[in-house]
Amino acid sequence: MRIYIRTTPNSSVLPFDYQQKLIGTIHKWLGNNEIHDKISLYSFSWLLGGKMIKNQGFTFSEGANFFVSFYEEEYLKILIRTILSDPEMFCGLEVRDITVVNQPLFSEDAQSFRLASPVFIKRFQDGIQNYKFYLYDDVDSNMLMTETLRHKMQEAGLPEDETLKVEFDLTYPKKQVKMVTIHGIKSKASMCPVIIHGSPQSKLFAWTVGLGNSTGSSFGSLL
Template identity: 50%
Template sequence: MRVILKLTPNKSKVPFNYQRHLVGTFHKWIGENQIHDDISLYSLSWLMGGKIIKEGFDFKYGAEWFISTYDPMLLKSLISGIQQDPEISFGMTVKEITITEEPTFDPIQKFYLNSPIFIKRKSGDRQQYFLFSDEESGMLMTQTLQTKLKKAELNLDGVNVYFDRTYRNPKTKIISFNGIDCKASMCPIIIEGSQEQIQFAWNVGIGNSTGIGFGALK
């Protein structure tokens, strides 16, 4: 399920690295929940509808924010939290909530992104990042989705994820989150799999750190 939040215009400037504020708001809404682990069965988009200004963004006409989850109990907690305290940050508040069900997808489905895809793996005592240009990226995205499918006790056989190599304008994004510079890819992906698997991916996102604003699918 996906929650579409319409937000009021900001009253103060929204910094470029605003994602941690959204994550903080999300956890405020869901309360003390058991999802605080390294495998998120939900995804958070970036804010939509802003204009770049000096040192940040302006959402003069408001914004949209998409939160998707496979977990119906999390969805219930989220809606309750929003209704109790709709304030986000920068003077923005939730003015409208819409809940949408999973669409029907093709067995080979292309997705554009609502936030860039972040792929990381431990290499010794450091983190290695992978981008759309790396051959291993498809395999790693597939592995992460399979891990989430397994956690949700769904069939993980036959699913495959890879970047759309025909896309002409892929971009690398560097996002600072809690002082760490994360390299991520803004490039459409293709998912091959069953209807259940692809709908699941639409909810939980692709790649690592979907719970802090990476890998959300349109």
């Protein structure tokens, strides 16, 4: 289940690392519940429709758009109910419209997806006490994206999809690496469309929960 949210224009410039403010807003709306300690079966996009102001940040003169998707619909219902009573976000943004969208229908054919936020892939390196970031041009990235999606499907109780495979679309000419800072931690992520092979159910699940790590922190959301 997915909702699209439209906001009022901002009253002050959004910093380049506004994502941590967006995460905080989502968590504020969700309130105290067990979802914060569970694997993230949800995703949300970055703010869309803004303009960058050099050396300052972003402005949304006509308001921002973004979406939130949950596999477990009860949490989205909590979100909607709370937004209606507390629409304030940050930097003057306030929710002015919420639209529930119909879930798309997918086929058995391979499907290309654009990103609404970059895909973040990391794995702990044994003996190094550190994490490695995997980008679109790493040979293991496709396997790791598929592995994470399979794990989330298992957590959701969905059947195993032997045909599932996720891969970056390396033919895309504008692929790039994004450096994202959240709570002072810098992470590298990939802004590159993906192609998903698998059942219609698997594609719908990926469209809902996103791809890669930290989808609950605004990474890996799919259009």
